[in-house]
Amino acid sequence: MAYTGDVTPRGLADVRELEHLTITKYAVDPEMANNCYLLLCRDTGEQLLVDAADGAESLIQLCDGTLETIVTTHQHWDHHRALAELVEITGATTVAGAPDADAITEQTGVPIDRTVGDGDTVSVGSCELRVISIAGHTPGSICLLYDDPAGHPHLFTGDSLFPGGVGATFGNDEAFRQLIDEVETKLFGPLPDDTWFYPGHGGDSTLGAERPHLAEWRARGW
Template sequence: MTYTGAVTPDGAPDVRELPRLTITKVAVDEQMSNNAYLLRCNDTGDQVLIDAAAEPRTLLPLVGDAGLTTVVTTHRHWDHHRALADVVAATGADVVAGEPDADAITEQTGIEVGRRVGDGDTVGVGSCELEVIRITGHTPGSICLLYRDPDGHPHLFTGDNLFPGGVGNTFGDSDAFASLIDDVETKLFDPLPDDTWFYPGHGDDSTLGAERPHLQEWRERGW
């Protein structure tokens, strides 16, 4: 089956098999329809979960007996870490988050963020590597994770920073929007090619090439 990235809560996950990394996307919670992504290194079997958003009954069977080395929380908002405590309790995984959001995540979940990251840091998935890109605006410490596939195009996990059709919500804060759109343009669109496939925190995937023509339109509308 061809990967599309179209998933629904209580529906089947969608699986993308890359030469060195397998990406499994699943949606959780009918109301919020959050995406969670399980990444597995094909060489070592090590696994990393991006956003333990909700429904451990859905996430833990995906993890299975292979275990989990790390859970990355893309930002502090409650809908992206409701299953964090249960997943960590079941797997003993390390917890990673952007430094400015880490304290809020701990306060909300009771789980200590063991590793606080920012621009230039990396998160290992076995022999594969994710580059951390900090994007300020949706929250102070939101992060994206970039996998530069040596056998193909880049893969970018954007949390709530970038979606098909626009950037994340800044709740009417014009300064936050300016920071967000600037970071998205200079840290994502400027350095990365059009065939970069991105995986957002909610909804369908897209590519930077499909969204690039609309950057100025997003700036002008202010959201």
Template structure:
């Protein structure tokens, strides 16, 4: 089956098999329709979850007997970590989040953040590596995770900082400017058009599809 990234809450996950990494995308919560991503190293079997957004039983079923080494929370908004406490309690996974958002995540979930992430940090998925890209604007500590596939195109998990059609929501003009500056310099300015990105809600896209709209996004202010 060809991966499309088109998933709906209550429906089946979509699975993408790369040479070294398997990406499983699952949507949870009928109202918010959050995307959760389970990444599995094909060499070691180690697994990392990006956003334990909701529905811990479904997420734990997806994790299965292989266990979970890490949960990365892309940002502090409540809809992206409602299942964090239950998933961590069941798996013992380490909790990672952007440093400026870490205290808020712990306050909201009761779960300590084991490692605070900053620009240029790395997250291991077995023998695979994710690079941390800090994208301040949607929240102060939002992070994206970049997997540079040695056998193909880059893959970028953007949380709520980048969607098909524009950047994530911001509440102040200075936050919008910060987010656009980071997206243009750290994402569009360094990654190729065939980079596939996976957002926190809705369908995926590529940087090449979105790149022609950067000036329009900047001028409209959202």
């Protein structure tokens, strides 16, 4: 079946097969409906997990106990509840945005092995993910861009961008302005309409589907 990105917590994963990368989307818990994304390099077999959000046992089964890297998109508690257990079992290298790294360690007890920022790259086998820092939801939130050489770009946005709007800024007007400015200039500005994005909760979308609504989001303030 064709990939849709529609998953239910603790239900079946949805799998997208690209030429060099397999993307497996899995929703872990009914309370927060966090999405986790397992990326498998088809050339080398190496694996990377975007957000060890919860459900360590299920995630271990998903990756068959082998994981080279875990990227945490931001410091909020619901995105790293399984981080400590997965690192203990797999020995995976941990990666996070520099401004959020200390908070993630304080909350999980897990040191961040590598801190990253704008323009850095994170590899999964022969595939390269470019880091895009998007502040506002948290100071150190990051997105990961895989520019598929055989197709369109794929963007993992954490809680910075969703279908229908940007992430929550909890009533902080300055943080909202920063978030929507950076989403507009760093994501919508340089990336094409066919960029498919994968958020930290809920369904996926494309930048083309959301682009007409940017002014509306800015005007409503959330």
